[in-house]
Amino acid sequence: MRSSDDAMAQLEELYRRRYPHFVRLARALIGSPELAHDVVQDAFAAAVRSHDAYRGDGPLEAWVWRILVNHARLRARERAVAALHGDVAEAPASNGSHGGDVLAAVAALPERQRLAVFLRYYADLDYRSIAAALGIQVGTVSATLHAAHASLRHALEEVTP
Amino acid sequence: MNFEQLLERELEQALPLQREEGRDWNDVLQRAGFRRRPRRLLAIAAVVVVLGAAPAYAVAPRVLDAFTESGAPEGPPPATIQTSSGRQTIGSPSFSWSTDRNDGSSSVLSANPGEVGCGKGGTPTITVALGERVGFLLEFPPRSVGLSFPEGGDPSPIPLPRQRAVTWRVDRHGFAVLWTSGARGSAQYFVCFERG
Numbered sequence: 001m002r003s004s005d006d007a008m009a010q011l012e013e014l015y016r017r018r019y020p021h022f023v024r025l026a027r028a029l030i031g032s033p034e035l036a037h038d039v040v041q042d043a044f045a046a047a048v049r050s051h052d053a054y055r056g057d058g059p060l061e062a063w064v065w066r067i068l069v070n071h072a073r074l075r076a077r078e079r080a081v082a083a084l085h086g087d088v089a090e091a092p093a094s095n096g097s098h099g100g101d102v103l104a105a106v107a108a109l110p111e112r113q114r115l116a117v118f119l120r121y122y123a124d125l126d127y128r129s130i131a132a133a134l135g136i137q138v139g140t141v142s143a144t145l146h147a148a149h150a151s152l153r154h155a156l157e158e159v160t161p
Numbered sequence: 162m163n164f165e166q167l168l169e170r171e172l173e174q175a176l177p178l179q180r181e182e183g184r185d186w187n188d189v190l191q192r193a194g195f196r197r198r199p200r201r202l203l204a205i206a207a208v209v210v211v212l213g214a215a216p217a218y219a220v221a222p223r224v225l226d227a228f229t230e231s232g233a234p235e236g237p238p239p240a241t242i243q244t245s246s247g248r249q250t251i252g253s254p255s256f257s258w259s260t261d262r263n264d265g266s267s268s269v270l271s272a273n274p275g276e277v278g279c280g281k282g283g284t285p286t287i288t289v290a291l292g293e294r295v296g297f298l299l300e301f302p303p304r305s306v307g308l309s310f311p312e313g314g315d316p317s318p319i320p321l322p323r324q325r326a327v328t329w330r331v332d333r334h335g336f337a338v339l340w341t342s343g344a345r346g347s348a349q350y351f352v353c354f355e356r357g
Contacts, residue, residue: 012186015189045192048189103176121173
């Protein structure tokens with residue numbers, strides 16, 4: 001049985017160790033470096049506030065990734081609405097290199113595939129942790145990433161001379 | 162190099178890991194309403210930060226340490242909850258909010274609510290029935306609005322429309338956090354939904 005203090009200490013350790021990865025994933029999902037930091041702070045605040053509710057029946061890190069993904073999705077959705085109304089300028093997440101093509105291709109994927117790709121490559125999570133973070137089965141993660149790879153291979157072949 | 166390795170390399174180039182970005186665990190604790198390091202927070206509390214053009218997250222804000230039921234003078238405006246039995250105004254005891262100063266700069270104020278929850282720390286209680294629709298009225302144009310129930314095991318916010326007036330159909334009771342953000346910062350409003 002995990003104590004409340006243990007969970008808090010683990011949350012802080014996770015935050016300090018993996019902060020750049022959390023910010024990068026949030027930035028990939030939202031497209032804004034400034035909002036990405038804010039989302040990570042809010043997500044960890046939510047985790048801290050609820051750490052007593054964490055049941056310890058899965059990896060703590062996957063639980064936090066799930067919270068972060070949901071916070072980022074909320075912000076991304078609001079940002080998309082704001083962009084429709086001209087309230088925010090859409091900033092490209094990429095650095096303008098050839099990597100922009102791959103980000104554009106990932107952005108065009110269905111949401112579950114996009115999340116799985118980002119969690120795999122930007123969070124360095126294994127299939128089990130991705131499954132826990134997205135609330136799906138491990139086998140579904142495998143199938144989702146397989147489909148994403150096929151779509152990305154096709155899309156990138158089209159843009160690569 | 163197989164396709165997965167190629168993809169990994171391309172994604173890394175597109176968005177490299179920034180290892181020196183600003184971690185701030187105390188800011189996390191403040192947003193969560195925890196006071197784990199009171200001595201350090203007291204030190205921060207003595208500082209009023211002039212922002213200029215710097216983004217709000219980059220500086221240590223001045224910290225309040227009170228449950229601001231009526232809304233702090235420099236903090237976010239209170240929100241109103243509308244139910245079938247009437248209206249109730251609630252302050253935001255947890256926020257990071259910027260205020261313009263006369264010299265054109267801005268100051269940032271943060272509030273730490275201390276202990277919150279149903280029956281704790283002055284958290285307002287609203288009696289509602291399951292299925293009832295309640296309205297949240299904000300006095301600023303929000304950039305994001307979400308509602309979470311942190312004691313239920315999943316503190317992820319339920320997305321609500323990005324509007325000053327939003328409604329939510331009650332599907333559970335308990336301690337709830339209304340997450341909001343606007344041009345001046347972020348504010349969390351706490352409320353306890355009690356079975357009618």
